[in-house]
Amino acid sequence: MKIIASADELRHQLAGLRTEQIALVPTMGCLHEGHLSLIRNAKRLADIVVVSIYVNPLQFAADEDLDSYPQPFRQDVALCEQEGVDFIFNPTSLYPAQGIQVGLQVNDLSHRLCGISRTNHFDGVVTVVNILFNIVRPDIVIFGEKDFQQLTIIRRMVADLHMPIDIISGETVRESDGLAKSSRNRYLNSEQRQQASKLSCALQLMQDKAKHENDYANIMAAGLEYLKLQHIDIDYLEICDEYNLQAVSTTKHDAPLRIFIAATIGPARLIDNKPLLSPTLEDKQPCV
Ligand code: PAF
Secondary structure (H helix, E strand, O other), X not given: OEEEOOHHHHHHHHHOOOOOOEEEEEEOOOOOXXXXXXXXXXXHHOOEEEEEEOOOHHHXXXXXXXXXXXXXXXXXXXXXXXXXXXXXXXXXXXXXXXXXXXXXXXXXXXXXXXXXXXXXXXXXHHHHHHHHHHHHOOXXXXXXXHHHHHHHHHHHHHHHOOXXXXXXXXXXXXXXXOOEOOHHHHHOOHHHHHHHHHHHHHHHHHHHHHHHOOXXXXXXXXXXXXXXXXXXXXXXXXXXXXXXXXXXXXXOOOOOEEEEEEEEEOOEEEEEEEEOOOOOOOOOOOOO
16 A cells, blocks of 8 residues: 655546546544445455545635544544555645635535535635646546435536546444434544434434325424433434535425434534435434
8 A cells, every 4th residue: 555645646647547447435534334344345346446535625614623623634544554545645635825726616505404504614615626626537436325415416516517437425334322423523522423313313213204204294294303301412413405506395306305413512513314214224223
């Protein structure tokens, strides 16, 4: 495994490997089981796996956790080595010293869900992802479903800009109590950690309800009431069309529907999502 900080050097290393399938797993480091499962997907689908580790300043607002974002780099390197990654790309910066002049902008899709409180976040994400695509020129890129809005926006970017790249999604990996794995879970103390597991419980409860009835208001009310009982102050809870992320107000809908939640628990803003009607039998988590 090679650890490379320079974009030119990575391009040079990959130049001789262009006949092989190259997969990219973009990350901000602090790797957990969720990332490892994306890396395993990449290993299955491609010959060469590049993992980028870069905490992208452009996607953080001034009051967010850019400066404290955990960067256990040696641990990340050991995990990548263990998973058989070929290259870690770990640039110091991807932007000109005097600041970036040209970036990408997402329209409608970034004005929903997380984009309402995190203005410009998704512009920062697509800009850095586009830069990474230009450096690595991957055939396949793997993103996690935990960041479903990000995944949807990137799929749209690839389609709108005719990028010759396959975007593959990886399922959300969860703790045994259902909490979606996230680098930010480490900000939680034990009480907050327990409360955080209730986010996925609320989604599970709504899925259960949707199996037996299709009244939108009852399904939403069940989720909201449960979260209130758990004293969780949500940023949003919405049932949306999975493709355009528009909130619906009825469950009679042609496209698949997905439930999205965001809440701040202690110092961490957490997000999660699940399909309203699960096509597969998911493991039920122990919820009370
Ligand atoms: O999902 C993430 O970790 C980041 O948003 C990404 C895609 C690596 C871009 O910085």
